[in-house]
Amino acid sequence: MTVSEDQPAPRPPVPSPAALARRVAPRPPAAAPAPAEHSESARFGRVDDEGRVFVSVDGGEQEVGSYPGATPEEALQYFARKYDELAASAELLQARLGNPEVTAKEVSDALATLKEHLAQANVVGDLPALHATVERVEAGLEAKRGAETEQRRAARALAATEREQIVAEAEAIAAQPPGSTQWKQSGERMRALLDRWKEHQRGAAKLDKPTEAALWQRFSHARNAFDKARRAWFAELETTREQARSAKEALVAEAEALASSTDWGATARAYKQLMDRWRRAGRAARAEDDALWERFRSAQDAFFTAKDSAAAAEDEEYRGNLVVKEELLLEAEAILPVTDVEAAKSALRGVQERWEAAGKVPRGDLDRVEKRLRRVEAAVREADERKWRATNPELSARAQSMVEQLEAAVAKAQAEVDQAQAAGDERTADAARERLAAQQQWLSQARAGVDEFGG
Secondary structure, three states: OEEOOOOOOOOOOOOHHHHHHHHHOOOOOOOOOOOOOOOOHHHHEOOOOOEEEEEEEOOEEEEEEEEOOOOOHHHHHHHHHHHHHHHHHHHHHHHHHOOOOOOOHHHHHHHHHHHHHHHOOOOOOHHHHEEEHHHHHHHHHHHHHHHHHHHHHHHHHHHHHHHHHHHHHHHHOOOOOOHHHOOOHHHHHHHHHHHHHHHHHHHOOOHHHHHHHHHHHHHHHHHHHHHHHHHHHHHHHHHHHHHHHHHHHHHOOOOOOOOHOOHHHHHHHHHHHHHHHHHHHOOOOOOHHHHHHHHHHHHHHHHHHHHHHHHHHHHHHOHHHHHHHHHHHHHHHHOOOOHHHHHHHHHHHHHHHHHHHHHOHHHHHHHHHHHHHHHHHHHHHHHHHHHHHHHHHHHHHHHHHHHHHHHHHHHHHHHHHHHHHHHHOOHHHHHHHHHHHHHHHHHHHHHHHHHOOOO
């Protein structure tokens, strides 16, 4: 190769290390190193007498060109510096392999450019060493590609797992029973899951099309199912609320019609039934339900306020009757304890007749005075029953017969005891004594019963 100003080289110039670095990754421009005055690579070449420059290769020589008008040393240094530039570019590429910010593609593109210039270059230097560096870069590039492939695989697996979590949560939300679904919170969560899906599409690793399509189909199905269930729920809720509103309007009308009634007992029962029907009617829309309840409660309150006022007036009217009945209670309670049943019954009948004639008492005192009178009535009734049992001929005869039977049994048991003792049979005597003791106890109880009948 001949280098001169009149006839420039036809091939592109060898890229400098800085130019090659810019192809590998965009970097802020660094200060260019000062040009070397002398290159050690020149020791791998020579210049003959005719000015031709040779480089040593595998024990032989290869002509690389000439530099007319220059000294042999200058010509040799020119071609050596061209080698240094290529070697520096190769070393830079090798260093870039370990930088995680530099992709395999960037290194591959730069390596292709370097190899293109290396194939066309006529330089002086340690060419085997340069080729060895290029081979190391090629081997490192394959490893880097493998690492990036594994990283992409792991990133896709992670992205698929995260997408699966999004889909699974959406499906769980869609599968909730409508009656227990919190529709507002669930709807907000569905929207948040959609936002996460979009963020994954923008920022996470790309999934293969079949996987992404299958996940999106599931996600879309869950969202559509949720939206469909929500629309159906609220449509049914609206129907139910409308039915509840209509039913409650009818109940309010009934309640308002009863508000002025003075049939206190029947109307109070009617209001209780209306309240039960109100609870079973369900809920209308909140505002409508509250307004209807206010009307219902106002009608109910009006009736019970009037009822309480009438009861208070009635209680005041019956206050005098209470005084009479309390005096009758003192007279009735004086009958106790019952000593003469017939006299007690006669006295109690007189009290009961005057009790009925006395009339009603205030409601707050009714239970108290009635209980006191019932206690007296119960005592007289029990005394009468005891007297009847004591004078009943049939019962008296049964009691006497039982006494006679037990007396015979006692006599028999006593004879058995005496006989066993006479025979010296203590075991039989002990058994006969136990029977005798039991028979004597029953006989005592039977005689007490006969005494009750006056026998």
